Amino acid sequence: MRRRSLRLFLPLVLLLAMLIVGGLSLTYALYKKQQDLTQSARLDVLRDVAHLVRLADDMPAENSTLLSEELAQVASQPWVQVVLLVSESGEVLQSSKAAWRGRSVREVWPALDLARLRQTARGRLPNWQMRADGMRMDALQSFTLPSQVDEVRSLRRAVVYVGYDMGTLRAQARHAEVMGRVPDMLGLCGMLVLLGWLVGRYVTRPLNQLDKVSQALRRGEWGTPVPRGDFVEIDQLAAGFDALRQELAATWQALPDLLFELDADGRYLRVLSPKNEWLLQDPESLLGKTVREVMSPAAAEVVHQAMRDAEKLGAVWGRELELEVPAGNNWFEISVARKEVPEGARSSYILISRNVTSRKEAEQRLKQLNEELEMRVAARTIELTTAKDEAERANHSKSDFLSRMSHELRTPLNAILGFGQLLEFSVRDPLQSAHVRQILHGGKHLLALINEVLDLARVESGQMTVSLEQVALRDLLEECLTLVLPQAKARDVRLLDVACDEVWQVRADRTRLKQVFLNLLSNAIKYNQPAGVVSVGCVLEGESICVRISDTGAGLTPSQQARLFVPFERLNADDQQVEGTGIGLALSKRLMGLMNGQIGVESQPGEGSTFWVKLPRADDGVAAVDATRALREGAAASWRGSTVATRTVLCIEDNPNNMQLIESVLGMLPGVRLLSAMAPGLGLELARTHRPHLILLDINLPDMDGYAVMQCLREHPATKGIPVIAVSASAMPRDLERSRAAGFAAYVTKPIDVGQLLRKVDELALPADSV
Structure with a gap:
């Protein structure tokens, strides 16, 4: 794009603008002048016609000297073209030209229309008309001719016709208007020339100087001075430019x-x-x-x-x-x-x-240091590996030592406990009986200590053993279904009958296998849909029996199935607010491996899931099944004959000896069913599922103490009304006050007073039908 100079462009733009404004103003003035001229000429022509009509009415038109003089005077005006006195028949009676008298108006002035002449003659009003070109106008007005000798009143009519030529008037008006504006235009041109000089002097020249400074700055000449302007705006621009120059110079130097x-x-x-x-x-x-x-x-x-x-x-x-x-x-x-x-x-x-030479040298030094560090790490890794191997060997040695010591200690301890029990049956002296009880108590304590040390050795060595035996599948599965039935009712899930032959048995650890089944049944209930169904069936597959536990839940995708048996992997259980730790399936898989079994899943999204467990088949136990059935029927008959209501008591206790003691004490009460939990989480789950009549709660529990468990029980709708007895070794008055504030129904201290505990259980564990 072509650049323009401000000193020329600005005056030219102003000149153009003024010319446009002046032209519009002149056009409007000429238009207004012409309008005024037209109006003035109209009044003049009407006045001339009216004046001649009055004279013609007062004297005969044929010989009136005064009328002729007036007619000549009107015609003498430079803009008057013609003045005629015309009869109604079109004959010229008087005219500004003597040669036209007595002739027809068609001959002397064809522009006058006879129809218009006759129409005007019949009235008294003037008839004014402007031609289309705006350059000619005329006017007509009638008068009565004098009566003749034989007339009483004259009926003859004539008209006065005056025609104007507006061209001369309009040209004179335009000339006068234009000439009147010439001085203004000359003054305007002078002002524009002065404006161009001022712009060049005070605007474009300072800008050109700033441009030269910018070119010097681009060449790196940061010391170039910036000229200042005479006007405020130019001076401010130069000051800002100079500040930018100083900032750029300082920045570049830094x-x-x-x-x-x-x-x-x-x-x-x-x-x-x-x-x-x-x-x-x-x-x-x-x-x-x-x-x-x-x-x-x-x-x-x-x-x-x-x-x-x-x-x-x-x-x-x-x-x-x-x-x-x-x-x-x-x-x-x-x-x-x-x-x-x-x-x-x-x-x-x-x-x-x-x-960046310094940085490259530093990178090279850092690379050398990294290589040296890697060599040191490799050497240190070898040392740590050696130390780890030594530690593992020491750990295995310790485990072997503990195992041998456990075996060596059990042999004499067996004799001590055996003979001690014999002495307990044979001794009658109270003092000696007390001494024997002390010996038995110490021996049992030592045995428990040995078992704990052995379990610790197994954990550290990564060993876990199972006891394989023949297990009747149907009885075990029905027992598991009975335990999870309250949980299924709470979630509105229907449990179908077990589809399994009564004589089928497998080789497994009954306790561990029961743990696996309970975990799979619990998951089938928790991850099921409302009004869903859980079915359990057994299928014979060669030398193995496959137990299939199916649900009608949402199903699992292939990616979810791949992560299913990973420890602590809960998939989307947190989104569904399903309780659990995420370790049950992983533990079940490990247990099945120890029992020479397999575990897996078959699932499709939206079609539910089927978890299967496959174990080696054992010999069918027909006699065992018959005995079990007889025992079940005998227990049912005994229960039908009993009048004692069934009461369920839940005991949450982490110490096995204390749990065994509670079982022995509550076994003395008729109609009491005991549920036991070694961990607070399991205890809460059993309480919400089975809703016992009474809860015995140990205060000193792992993970969370008894007061935290009590708060969880009171916050849940299913357990907030169950009475809870606190069991603790602390017997200070502040402990009793804290238990009452927490909402415990009673407080039993250790060592347990059996009679007191039996009275509290009998008092607080009321069956449902007695409430």
């Missing part, structure tokens, strides 16, 4: 970078450098040369590749190259940005180069 401007061929257009020893040549000698002329081929290719990338991306950075400069062999990091240029101009690039 930066350790080199700046180059290159064209598309890699030719140096501008060079700015804080240190010339970092340049391949002096800045002046670099101008006009290309990077391929002053750099090595490898370094020049790095620069050109960066320029090509900047052409596509707009800017690139982080490219490194090595140059041999006067300061020595140095590494530089370059960043290139494409410079915006006007359309049609050649592209140019801004290249900023930073000396």
